[in-house]
Amino acid sequence: MATILELREVPHWSYSALNTYLNMCSLKYAFQYVYKTEQERTSASLPFGKAFHTAATTHAKNVMQGKRMTLPELHEVFAEWFKVECSASSNLVFKNGESINSLIEQARFMLDALLARWIDWDNIVSVAHAFKVNVPGLNKPLIGEYDMVIKEGEGTTIVDWKTSAQRWSESKADKDFQATAFSFAYLMEADHDTIPAFRFDVVTKTKNPSLENHYTQRTKDDLHRFSLLALAIERAVKKEVFLPAETSFSCRDC
Amino acid sequence: MLKLNASFSKKVPADEEFSSQSYHASIEAELPDGLTDKQLKDKIHDTFELVRESVEAEIGNVQSNGSESRQHIRYPQGKRSSGNKQQDNIPASTKQINYLLDLARTQGMKPGELLEQAGVTDLKRLTKVECSRLIDELNGNAKAA
Numbered sequence: 001m002a003t004i005l006e007l008r009e010v011p012h013w014s015y016s017a018l019n020t021y022l023n024m025c026s027l028k029y030a031f032q033y034v035y036k037t038e039q040e041r042t043s044a045s046l047p048f049g050k051a052f053h054t055a056a057t058t059h060a061k062n063v064m065q066g067k068r069m070t071l072p073e074l075h076e077v078f079a080e081w082f083k084v085e086c087s088a089s090s091n092l093v094f095k096n097g098e099s100i101n102s103l104i105e106q107a108r109f110m111l112d113a114l115l116a117r118w119i120d121w122d123n124i125v126s127v128a129h130a131f132k133v134n135v136p137g138l139n140k141p142l143i144g145e146y147d148m149v150i151k152e153g154e155g156t157t158i159v160d161w162k163t164s165a166q167r168w169s170e171s172k173a174d175k176d177f178q179a180t181a182f183s184f185a186y187l188m189e190a191d192h193d194t195i196p197a198f199r200f201d202v203v204t205k206t207k208n209p210s211l212e213n214h215y216t217q218r219t220k221d222d223l224h225r226f227s228l229l230a231l232a233i234e235r236a237v238k239k240e241v242f243l244p245a246e247t248s249f250s251c252r253d254c
Numbered sequence: 255m256l257k258l259n260a261s262f263s264k265k266v267p268a269d270e271e272f273s274s275q276s277y278h279a280s281i282e283a284e285l286p287d288g289l290t291d292k293q294l295k296d297k298i299h300d301t302f303e304l305v306r307e308s309v310e311a312e313i314g315n316v317q318s319n320g321s322e323s324r325q326h327i328r329y330p331q332g333k334r335s336s337g338n339k340q341q342d343n344i345p346a347s348t349k350q351i352n353y354l355l356d357l358a359r360t361q362g363m364k365p366g367e368l369l370e371q372a373g374v375t376d377l378k379r380l381t382k383v384e385c386s387r388l389i390d391e392l393n394g395n396a397k398a399a
């Protein structure tokens with residue numbers, strides 16, 4: 001099976017690129033994917049999220065092999081990756097009062113919440129599962145990586161780990177573009193004929209971190225709409241329609 | 255009909271101080287039509303590898319006939335030279351380092367292992383050439399696995 005890095009070697013679309021164009025800012029998309037400009041600054045939340053993700057992936061892979069990681073082991077994975085990711089980032093910026101050490105300490109509580117509320121002990125199908133599918137009409141394939149695929153009853157659920165500064169609202173998962181893109185990809189993969197369920201495992205970056213499972217389900221109409229949106233984005237990019245989203249939530253980190 | 259040109263040149267220190275010896279090879283190959291992106295990329299990679307290895311082997315032969323075989327020279331870790339001093343000083347780009355980190359992560363390496371292999375305590379100290387070599391090494395590991 002190809003890794004996500006191998007899939008990235010040929011021209012492609014990713015959920016992240018589509019989402020940046022559609023929901024963040026089309027000009028940010030142009031800077032990142034067309035002009036490939038170096039970022040002026042990197043928010044510390046980016047290496048934090050990557051390191052947390054690496055720790056969760058390591059834990060899930062161990063669970064698949066019947067092993068259980070302890071909190072100190074998991075925290076060490078996080079700390080090592082976070083430090084190296086921070087040192088590799090350009091112009092790293094922290095929010096008020098945060099530092100590398102304070103974020104490493106914060107992660108300990110978050111990983112504790114992840115371990116305490118972990119429910120997938122014997123139903124993991126795959127971890128870091130890369131995919132590449134064709135979207136009818138698009139010139140480039142859609143690629144991505146499911147964090148984890150699990151079996152729940154007779155059905156399949158795609159799981160995505162998120163860290164968030166605050167708790168998610170009830171409706172956030174139902175509107176999330178990633179769940180739609182990944183559900184579409186899963187259905188398009190060979191030998192799949194049902195739309196999977198999608199679960200966001202959100203660990204809050206709060207004083208008392210918690211892990212919440214947010215389930216959502218897409219319909220065929222949602223997936224059809226996704227493919228039309230992807231086509232519209234590709235057409236707009238080809239015509240170089242790049243405009244700043246003046247009030248985008250992502251402006252502070254761009 | 256697609257044509258592929260691959261060339262590789264390398265300068266190595268010559269016997270006299272402050273002088274260098276250049277080695278260059280190029281190859282032109284015709285590629286069949288109808289290749290997929292992946293096949294085309296593989297052909298380019300293989301052809302380039304062939305030219306590069308040929309140049310390296312030639313340098314090795316010349317040097318083993320003279321003094322020490324180039325292929326057996328061990329550079330201090332993290333200080334490997336490309337033979338081109340100007341190029342050696344260009345720091346690795348953020349994109350290169352991020353790719354290296356992603357590659358290490360995909361292969362289940364620990365950051366400490368990566369830094370040890372790189373011979374540095376901070377990846378930002380790597381030059382473009384060193385980072386590129388490390389990427390090649392890790393890619394080689396992935397292919398061998």
